[in-house]
Amino acid sequence: MAQSQADARPEASDRTRRFIFVLLPEFTLLSFSAALEALRLANRMSGKPLYEWRIVGDGGGMVRCSAGTVFELDGDLPEVSRADTVMLCGGIDIVSATTKRLLNWLRREARKGPVVGGLCTASWALAEAGLMDGKRATIHWENHDGFEEEFPEVSLTKSVFVIDGNRMSTAGGISSIDLMLKLVADQHGEDLANAVADQLIYSAIRTDRDTQRLSTPTRIGVRHPKLGEVIKKMEAAIEEPISPALLAGQVGMSTRQLERLFRRYLDRSPKRYYMELRLQKARNLLMQTDMSVINVALACGFASPSHFSKCYRAQYATTPYRERGSSSAKE
Structure with missing residues (x-):
C-alpha cells in the first residue's frame, strides 16, 4: 500500500x-x-x-x-x-x-x-x-x-x-x-x-509489502518456470486437487514432460508431491485448530476419512486421531 x-x-x-x-x-x-x-x-x-x-x-x-x-x-x-x-x-x-x-x-x-x-x-x-x-x-x-x-x-x-x-x-x-x-x-x-x-546492524529494512517466506519454488531450488507455476497451482488448490494431466495442460506441457520435471528437480512424481502438500496442511490443521478429523480431511481434498487416515499413516507413521490426541496432551 x-x-x-x-x-x-x-x-x-x-x-x-x-x-x-x-x-x-x-x-x-x-x-x-x-x-x-x-x-x-x-x-x-x-x-x-x-x-x-x-x-x-x-x-x-x-x-x-x-x-x-x-x-x-x-x-x-x-x-x-x-x-x-x-x-x-x-x-x-x-x-x-x-x-x-x-x-x-x-x-x-x-x-x-x-x-x-x-x-x-x-x-x-x-x-x-x-x-x-x-x-x-x-x-x-x-x-x-x-x-x-x-x-x-x-x-x-x-x-x-x-x-x-x-x-x-x-x-x-x-x-x-x-x-x-x-x-x-x-x-x-x-x-x-x-x-x-x-x-542494530540491520541493513535491509522491509516494508509491509515484503513477504515472510521465499516462494516454494525458490526455497526448494526449482528454477524451471513452468514447474514453479505448477507448484503454485497445487498450493492454491488443496481442498479441490487438480489432476496432474490438467495441471500439465494449464502450463502448456504434456503429462509426461511434467512427470520428468518433477523427477528431475524433486525426485518424486507430481501426484506424490501434491499428496505431501495436502498432508502437511492436514497436519497443521490437526495441531493448530479444533476442527474435526473429518473436516480436516475435507479441507485437504480427501473425500473419504478412511483414505485420509491411510495416507496420513503412510506419511507420518501415526493416524490423524492419534496426532490430534498427542497434540491435546501437550496442551
Missing part, C-alpha cells in the same frame, strides 16, 4: 509513548527482544525518552519463553489508556496461551481505542477476541493454515508485518524490528529510524 504524504510526516510531539508488552506463556524471545531493543535505541539515538514500556502478563508473577528462560513481570494485565500501545507477544501453543481472562481483558481495554498489536503468533489471540474482524493481518507462516480456517473474517496476508488502522501484527522473528522502525519513522522521522537500524 502506497504511503501517503500525511503518513510519511513525523508527528511534531516528542511526548513519551507507552508500550504495554503482554508476554504470553511460551512466547518467542526474539520477537519480543527485537521490538524492545528498537524502542530502547530510539531513546538512545534521539537523546530523549520517546518511549517507555511495561512488561506484563496474565496473573503477573513470572512467565517462561519458548527457549526456557523465565522472566519476572512488572505486573498483571493493567488498565490502559487510549494513548497506549498494547503489544501481545506470542509463541508456540498460542491456542492454550489464549486464556478466557486474557480475551476478556483484550475486549474490555480495546474499547478504549488504544493501538493493539500482536507479535509472532499473537494475532491469533487478537482474532480470537474479535479485534481483527474485517482487518488485514499476518501471522507466522507455520500457523497460517490454522488461522485461515479458524478466522475467515480476517484478511490474512503473508507480509512480514501489517498495520490496519489501530491494529498491528507481525510474522515473528525479526519482523518486529521492521514494524518498530516503521512506527519510529512515522512518529519521529526516517533519520531516527535509520539511525536505529544502523545500531
Whole structure:
C-alpha cells in the first residue's frame, strides 16, 4: 500500500509513548527482544525518552519463553489508556496461551481505542477476541493454515508485518524490528529510524509489502518456470486437487514432460508431491485448530476419512486421531 504524504510526516510531539508488552506463556524471545531493543535505541539515538514500556502478563508473577528462560513481570494485565500501545507477544501453543481472562481483558481495554498489536503468533489471540474482524493481518507462516480456517473474517496476508488502522501484527522473528522502525519513522522521522537500524546492524529494512517466506519454488531450488507455476497451482488448490494431466495442460506441457520435471528437480512424481502438500496442511490443521478429523480431511481434498487416515499413516507413521490426541496432551 502506497504511503501517503500525511503518513510519511513525523508527528511534531516528542511526548513519551507507552508500550504495554503482554508476554504470553511460551512466547518467542526474539520477537519480543527485537521490538524492545528498537524502542530502547530510539531513546538512545534521539537523546530523549520517546518511549517507555511495561512488561506484563496474565496473573503477573513470572512467565517462561519458548527457549526456557523465565522472566519476572512488572505486573498483571493493567488498565490502559487510549494513548497506549498494547503489544501481545506470542509463541508456540498460542491456542492454550489464549486464556478466557486474557480475551476478556483484550475486549474490555480495546474499547478504549488504544493501538493493539500482536507479535509472532499473537494475532491469533487478537482474532480470537474479535479485534481483527474485517482487518488485514499476518501471522507466522507455520500457523497460517490454522488461522485461515479458524478466522475467515480476517484478511490474512503473508507480509512480514501489517498495520490496519489501530491494529498491528507481525510474522515473528525479526519482523518486529521492521514494524518498530516503521512506527519510529512515522512518529519521529526516517533519520531516527535509520539511525536505529544502523545500531542494530540491520541493513535491509522491509516494508509491509515484503513477504515472510521465499516462494516454494525458490526455497526448494526449482528454477524451471513452468514447474514453479505448477507448484503454485497445487498450493492454491488443496481442498479441490487438480489432476496432474490438467495441471500439465494449464502450463502448456504434456503429462509426461511434467512427470520428468518433477523427477528431475524433486525426485518424486507430481501426484506424490501434491499428496505431501495436502498432508502437511492436514497436519497443521490437526495441531493448530479444533476442527474435526473429518473436516480436516475435507479441507485437504480427501473425500473419504478412511483414505485420509491411510495416507496420513503412510506419511507420518501415526493416524490423524492419534496426532490430534498427542497434540491435546501437550496442551
